[in-house]
Amino acid sequence: xxxxxxxxxxxxxxxxxxxxxxxAVFNASRALCVEIGPGLGTLTSSLLKRFKRxxxxxxxxxxxxxxxxxFPGTNLEVINEDILKFDFSAIxxxxxxxxxxxxxxxxxxxxxxxTLKNPPERVVLLMQKxxxxxxxxxxxxxxxxxxxxxxxxxxxPVVLRDEFEPAPKVDSxxxxxxxxxxxxxxxxxxxxxxxxxxxxSRKKLKHTIPQIPEEYADLRPxxxxxxxxxxxxxxx
Numbered sequence: 001x002x003x004x005x006x007x008x009x010x011x012x013x014x015x016x017x018x019x020x021x022x023x024a025v026f027n028a029s030r031a032l033c034v035e036i037g038p039g040l041g042t043l044t045s046s047l048l049k050r051f052k053r054x055x056x057x058x059x060x061x062x063x064x065x066x067x068x069x070x071f072p073g074t075n076l077e078v079i080n081e082d083i084l085k086f087d088f089s090a091i092x093x094x095x096x097x098x099x100x101x102x103x104x105x106x107x108x109x110x111x112x113x114x115t116l117k118n119p120p121e122r123v124v125l126l127m128q129k130x131x132x133x134x135x136x137x138x139x140x141x142x143x144x145x146x147x148x149x150x151x152x153x154x155x156x157p158v159v160l161r162d163e164f165e166p167a168p169k170v171d172s173x174x175x176x177x178x179x180x181x182x183x184x185x186x187x188x189x190x191x192x193x194x195x196x197x198x199x200x201s202r203k204k205l206k207h208t209i210p211q212i213p214e215e216y217a218d219l220r221p222x223x224x225x226x227x228x229x230x231x232x233x234x235x236x
Contacts, residue, residue: 009164010040011100011126016159021046023156023176024098024124032091034120036083036099036109039063041070047098048074055091057083084108088116100126103168107131107143114150114179123151123177129158132173139222142198146191148226149184151177186230193236194229197221211236 011017020043024033031052038044038056044067047054053075058064064080079086084105097120101109106127113123135144136155147153156174161167193209198221200208205224206217213235216224224232 009100009166009168011042011159011163012165013159013163014042016157016163017043017046019157020098020124020126020174021050023174024096024122025050026122030094030096030121032093032095034088034091034095034097036097036101036125038067038078039100041067043098043100044071044076048076051096053077055079057081057086059083084112088113089118091118094121096120096122096124098124100172103128103131103170110135110143110147110177114147114177119150119179121179123179124156125175125177126159126172127175129171129173132175135175140224140226141222142194145194145226145229147177149186149191151179153177186226186233189233190226190230193233194221197224197229209236 024047033047033051033054035044035047035054035056038058039060040063044054044056048071054077056067056076056078058067058078058080059082061080064078067078068076083099097113106125110125113120131143132155134141135147136153137144154176156176159172159174161169161171164172197205197208201221204218204220205212208221209232212232216228216232
């Protein structure tokens with residue numbers, strides 16, 4: 001039985017599971033896939049068909065113990081650990097990250113993955129639709145600007161709540177991130193300015209950043225894109 005306190009909702013649609021696994025594969029030579037929260041292994045089975053090795057990080061002790069029994073004779077390694085404490089630095093070589101992630105720790109997971117010294121080649125995450133839309137939206141937020149500073153964003157398929165067991169209260173969506181190999185587009189100072197602006201997200205920028213140039217003064221934080229904030233750093 002799923003533990004709702006851990007955000008456990010099992011995706012049961014095999015077609016969607018296969019699609020998520022397909023999105024993770026962008027080069028046939030990829031040997032390692034790190035799966036976040038494999039649960040009952042429904043997505044794991046699709047990943048094992050496409051990757052030479054799957055490293056599944058599962059927080060639930062019982063699920064972690066049972067998962068290997070479902071896939072005997074495969075290159076599946078299960079680690080019983082909180083993904084936020086998992087040491088990605090121990091991974092050598094190229095890898096991808098895939099997972100149906102709990103809604104309540106979506107932002108910390110994304111932040112951890114995108115700030116790794118050895119970031120993955122690709123990240124495919126099934127998350128709350130509202131959060132995925134916020135990241136991919138034209139209208140800015142701190143989270144969307146943070147992500148777009150570190151990765152190319154692709155919106156994947158929407159997954160309705162009825163496709164899960166038990167059904168969550170909201171729909172989900174797949175988000176695909178391709179981290180920039182050269183690191184963030186802009187330095188930390190840009191994101192510090194973003195955070196400062198969004199402390200009063202409903203107010204015009206002139207009330208939050210007194211020294212702001214006149215052409216930006218009557219705009220609100222959400223109206224500016226990442227490039228705009230980088231220009232502001234140089235203007236202020």
